[in-house]
Amino acid sequence: MRAVDGVSLSISRGESFGLVGESGCGKSTLGKLLLRMLEPTAGRVSYQGSDLGLLSEGDMKGLRPKLQPIFQDADGSLDPRYTVYRLLAEPLQIQGMERRKIGGMIQDLLGRVNLGTELLERHPHELSGGQRQRIGLVRALAMKPDFIVADEPAASLDLSVQAQVLDLLNSVRERDGAGLLYVSHNLRMVRLMTQRLAIMYLGKFMETGDTESFFTKPMHPYSQMLVSSLLSLDPAKRRARKNMITGEPPDPSDAPGGCRFHPRCPYRKPLCLHEEPGLKDVGNSTKVACHLV
Amino acid sequence: MRKPLLEVKDLQIKFETKRGTIAVSDGVSFAIGENETLCLVGESGCGKSVVAVSIMGLLPAHARVAGEIRYREADLLQCSPGEWSRFRGREIAMIFEQPMSCLNPVISAGRQIAEAYAANNRCSKREALAEARRKLDEVGIPENCFVKFPHELSGGMQQRVMIAIALACRPNLLIADEPTAALDVTVQCQILELLHCLKDRYRMSMLLITHDLGVVAEMADTVGVMYAGTMMELSGVEDFFYRPGHPYSRALMNVVAGNALSPIRGSVPHLLEPVPGCPFHARCVDAVEQCRRARPQPRIVNGRMERCHHFTGDNSGRQLDQMVSSR
Structure with a gap:
């Protein structure tokens, strides 16, 4: 493992x-x-x-x-x-x-x-x-x-x-x-x-970058899921996350092939099942490991 | 308010200890209506x-309890243990932060749910197991988990099993004590959403205990703020977040909603050495001489209760909504 x-x-x-x-x-x-x-x-x-x-x-x-x-x-x-x-x-x-x-x-x-x-x-x-x-x-x-x-x-x-x-x-x-x-x-x-942060999933970084821009514009689908799990302090905004959150934290001894996040990803493409994306610089001092970004 | 399902009036719970008497609940009052959630x-x-446990009738025998806990027409505190047990499970059910400490480790998830159902319904074993399968599906547990043991399930799944057991007898009131505190944020959202759905489906009422104001904003109709055994504020969820009233509520809100870390100075008073005056005065930024001398009595203005000498019902100038909505 x-x-x-x-x-x-x-x-x-x-x-x-x-x-x-x-x-x-x-x-x-x-x-x-x-x-x-x-x-x-x-x-x-x-x-x-x-x-x-x-x-x-x-x-x-x-x-x-x-x-x-x-x-x-x-x-x-x-x-x-x-x-x-x-x-x-x-x-x-x-x-x-x-x-x-x-x-x-x-x-x-x-x-x-x-x-x-x-x-x-x-x-x-x-x-x-x-x-x-x-x-x-x-x-x-x-x-x-x-x-x-x-x-x-x-x-x-x-x-x-x-x-x-x-x-x-x-x-x-x-x-x-x-x-x-x-x-x-x-x-x-x-x-x-x-000031800066990294989002980790099954042992790998999915996204790294500036903290504030992460919260205003999360790039990786997993980052988006995490940010949408942040409960708002405004009761008018409750239950507004439209079931963005799927699946459960995976078992690290049984990591899937391809992109590790693909079983929970709402946007997965056939490519994601076979090929693992590396961290790519997407500007704004942010790096993302996703085929779709 | 809608017709109250549960009414707690001036609840006093004291424990005798070697070092003196402690009042863990000192004049707590609130009511929960049908299909309503109180946090x-x-x-x-x-x-x-302790307040939650007292409603379940599970306080240790040496606790000294006074006041009233009224469930529909019954005063639970006047009930014999036998009468009380007719309410537990069937009318009022409870789930806890650590499902593992409540689940039986040597019985499969499905059988534990069936047991809870059979204990309160006249039915055959087959019927109970069928009902357990329906409940599992309802709380979002995959079918193959029916035969799994608690330790084989994730924390989120364990909590779902607890919820299924609690719901097995269709209670009218669900008490949930920090049900998501031990879970990942993503799983927390899923469990809260599940509780929302089940509450609506069964028109249940909920008493939800939490320290997380995000959970409060997500779930509550009414919010009760407790401090050192006393109910400091009881108000509707919009009032609580848009016009936080009590200085303690505002301080809590500042900690989570502020843009910088803003600690509340000092620490919680020890229950063995009760302070004179308002229990919060030593940490309160607005404390005046009166707060140090006299204990504030609950005052109710516009459907909102506060225990604060400053409370007049006028909350202008205390608006935090901009701060809250910017987050």
Whole structure:
């Protein structure tokens, strides 16, 4: 099975790149590949010009603090035996911060995600899901990363907290110039959070380009389907999508031949069943993999 | 309003815990008419699911409940457990966010639907299975899934099976607690469309619990906004989106409809330490001294209920419609 199949992307400093697709499309796998949490079967990931795949374990370890993941569920990344204080002090110690400054810094970090110091002596299991998520987030940000893979960082949070967390991510990107890969299926948030994006389907990019022009003019039939699934906030526009949405997210272990999207595509032609389209530049810095575009 | 099917009046639900009493529902009132959909919106812990569960009569025995839950002529809170079970399934059915936790993993999809039908109808096994096939088709599940087990189905298909089970006895009220929160956006649209169709076909009423305002705009006739166990606003869907009233509703709307990320400062108060005055005052941009001291009582103007000291029924200058329709 090919979870990620021949994709190319680059993310600059201070840029936020969105990765969008249904569950099982390979977007999380791609995120992990970029941080070398998984080794690619083939292909190359480079960070500031150096090929991550060629670095030794030791060099990679030195680089890890600069490349930070943030996952939807922070449970897996917080040591259950540590208190919140220790969880947040550890990254600061690694950076060589003086002991007497650590307390103040931790207070500052907690304040940025609206948590109070009463949590400091608690363990992860004594926190709510939203609190854990925010602790995971500030822990990652305490490392002053250059590049962040945020995989559905706000999906488990309530609306009001979601905005706080995303706002914080944005400020880290703008102020500290961190690059951001923002993985999500929440299109509304992707629109707010990213400048460029890629639409992924069964391991391949279907469309890449500028976020705003994607939302105003989606080119690929799959992109159009995704954009039409965005629920309007105007009750007068309900049920207006004329059954544009067909089929279900496919099984990645059983990808169809030809264009991978053809079984769900309302516009498919005989050619689409046999020949796989490559990404074509269609101008306006947009690339689309479709025979019909 | 059309004749109410369900009426909840001043519902109080309290739990005794080791650290004190918590009021998870504090004076919640609403009504749902025939063939009408009411969406309950709110952040986690605001009490929206507890209200739903209380209508089903599924609260744990130690919950202290007061108020009235009236279904047609019956006051459900006065019913014995035996009487209540006559309403469950047949009159009121419920579906949840995680269908897998409700489906039996060792019984095929088709048989589970047949079971639900047979439990509430006098019929032969053959009839029940035939009915299950019809229901599967109705909720858009391919026929070959009849013999499949829940784990062999996608999340969307599992939710469709849940819906088929809930509809097996033709309930008049369907309670859906975050039915699409765990699904992909594309599948979410399909499930919402299915609920729309079924609601119209059976002239069902729906109580839909969600935190997603997009789902509200898509489904609701009436919107109830809950915060810290209290109903803050209850208004028609157009009013809610075109003329959002309560400061909390406006803040929620800003988060999703604004062009920039606009967080609501602060966090939800802890139910163990109830705040004096309006539960939202600490986070409210319009809070004045009165809000910190006195708890606002529900006020109804032009068919719209708000619990806010500022509420006079005049919403001019609060228009967000341009912002909403530009998105």
